[in-house]
Amino acid sequence: GAGVSQTPSNKVTEKGKYVELRCDPISGHTALYWYRQSLGQGPEFLIYFQGTGAADDSGLPNDRFFAVRPEGSVSTLKIQRTERGDSAVYLCASSAQPQNTGELFFGEGSRLTVL
């Protein structure tokens, strides 16, 4: 597809379970971002990849959160031992290089609900 694709669009899980959220960026975009958006709030930065490496993971809230991008394209956000406070929409975005414009292309998000 032409845009950023995120799966699943909705995920309901129980407290303590493990979840994986997938992001397929726009083809050719080397920069990839994960943000988290709670109801009524703006997106909150989690992690930024440049190619395969995490250039900035300062937004990951704790060590239960981890993200990978092994081949520099698709990325997976992994959350261990989920808590009710993890419930939010997880947004993925990508951008082309040279990246310094802040023009990010966002997917529609994965809505995570932890019961």
Next chain:
Amino acid sequence: EDQVTQSPEALRLQEGESSSLNCSYTVSGLRGLFWYRQDPGKGPEFLFTLYSAGEEKEKERLKATLTKKESFLHITAPKPEDSATYLCAVQASYGGATNKLIFGTGTLLAVQP
């Protein structure tokens, strides 16, 4: 601490009634200020980038302006299809490799016909 504050939280306009949304920011060195539009259930959609005080950008009924402390998004003669949440974000000069954006909480705009 870098911070972005948007006002008002919500705004209801009649079709054709022009107004402005405010974004005030505190950042240790501004690399850029960005406006995004977000429709319900969708990801944010990029609108504008502003880099320096005095800069202006226009797109259809929208015009964004920037000063050293705030940005305004002016909406001229809005239509119902302009209804959305408008998000402001800043990118700071941390001196490192990060390109992260710091977002405000947004202004929910409703334009009634």
